[in-house]
Amino acid sequence: MASWIAATKAAATKAPAGLLLSGSAVSFVAIAVFGILVWLMVSRARSGQALRPIRRLTALDAIDEVIGRSTEMGQPVHYTMGLQGITDSGTIASLPVLGYVAGQCARYDTRLIQTSNDPIVYALVCEIIQQAYLEAGRPEAYNPDDVRFLTQTQFAYTAGVFEVLQRERPGAQVLFGDFFGEALMIIEAGAAVGAVQIGATQDVQQVPFFVAGCDYYLIGEEMYAASAYLSHDPLLTGTIVAEDLYKFLIFALIVAGVLAVNLGLPGFATFLKNV
Amino acid sequence: MRKEGPLIVMVGAALVVVIAHYITAINRTGFSTSFDNWVSVTMAVAVGLGLVGMTQVHMGNVVKRRAGFGYSILFLIVMYGFALLGLITGTGAPAFNWLFQNLDVPLGSTVFALLAFQTLSAIYRTFRFRSFEVAVFILAGVAVLVGSAPIGDFLIPHWSSLSSWLLSVPVSSGFRAVALGVYLGSFGVALRILLGLERGHLTGAR
Secondary structure (H helix, E strand, C coil): CHHHHHHHHHHHHHCCCCCECCCCHHHHHHHHHHHHHHHHHHHHHHCCCCCCCCCCCHHHHHHHHHHHHHHHHCCCEEEEEECCCCCCHHHHHHHHHHHHHHHHHHHHCCCEEEEECCHHHHHHHHHHHHHHHHHCCCHHHCCHHHEEECCCCHHHHHHHHHHHHHHHCCCEEEEEEECCCCHHHHHHHHHHCCCEEEEEECCCCCHHHHHHHCCEEEEHHHHHHHHHHHHCCHHHHHHHHHHHHHHHHHHHHHHHHHHHHHCCCHHHHHHHHHC | CCCHHHHHHHHHHHHHHHHHHHEHHHHHHCHHHHHHHHHHHHHHHHHHHHHHHHHHHHHHHHHCCCCCHHHHHHHHHHHHHHHHHHHHHCCCCHHHHHHHHHHHHHHHHHHHHHHHHHHHHHHHHHCCCCCHHHHHHHHHHHHHHHHHCHHHHHHCCCHHHHHHHHHHHHHHHHHHHHHHHHHHHHHHHHHHHHCCCCCHHHHCCC
16 A cells, blocks of 8 residues: 555656646547547437448458358367457457357357467456357356467467367367467468468558468458447447548548648648647 | 446546546546556456466366376476476576576477468468459569569569569558558547447457
8 A cells, every 4th residue: 555655656746737748739639539529420329310331341241151161060160369468459359259259159059269368368258258158048058168278478379279270170260359470370270270260450560461361351440340340339330430530531631741742831741740 | 237347447447547648637646557556466366366277277187087187287287386486496596597498488489480381381372363462462472572582683673672662662551551540440449448338348249
């Protein structure tokens, strides 16, 4: 308790004066504009007004298909969400998808094997899968042994996934989260056992490997739209529409910057550069 | 309340951290720093729970003589042996470091070395002229590959310049476009959680 008070006091003395912290004004305005857009779109959705639908995402449409294939083949489905912890946005975006996959596996009576590399994510995953089986009306089908914490070490985790793929020979593999150097290794190991693979990552460096190796893939921001897409929830869809509007705004600023530089308006260009 | 309780705690904590990031008066209270420390404490507790969970699972394998229970015995010996060694000698001790450097590091490097073969295998599966997009993919890949090697400029003068242009203009702009979408997407996820719209991480389904 004493150390907590000391840490609190230390942080308080470091804080500078002024309403907004130094250097945070632009970021504050950016968040505020985005927040307003989200609020507007969510309000529209709440009032029942039609929103622009999310375009079709083949990789998400294929989830039912690959689970169905595994069911017909009598093989399990393997789900991995990469190497990051619960504070990572990719892991958070992956959890609703895991819930959906677990629910479908419960309905199809197909085994779902999930491997984690983070103890906190593992605890959460156990809850989510158990809940999904419960909501599907098949709580007895949940098998805790199929939800596995392997290790926190990158390549030991990879070796553990190899073992799962070789022994269990899943008919489908879903990779949804933040991956690093192990991504292509896991994808190739999945291909070697004949699994149909759906991949999604926000890591720009790994996207080419997902495109090259997976049968279906989501690129970058598409994975963040997954929960709205799968749930068909108008409120969540509203936030995706707000994201798109914000993207148009940024695109307009980029075009304005290009025009300012080429039309000889250095003042405006410098302002945008500083922003 | 099973769903609402965690949601209230999460939204409250997130609001404090976000506001403290911008507003000086809230930042001065030091709550945000305390929350950061609490995250570290929670992580440490989770590791302890993980230890208990792993012991339960593998002891169960040993007691019930399940298939491959020998591996569970080995696992328990290594896990507790390494933990005890660290506790007794300290994590900076030569014996502890020797075990890590001579077991964990080479094992990791061995698995990583497989990447070269798996990259080749992925290229073999992917690089087939199936469509126009794949053809562009292949041609760009070959252009960069040959341009990065000395033989590129030997075969066609200034090939390396073409390779550099491909990397610095089309590839770089594509990367930035994807990265921009990722930033906005993660921003959107954070906001959805903050507003309590996104609850998939609480129950698995909204």
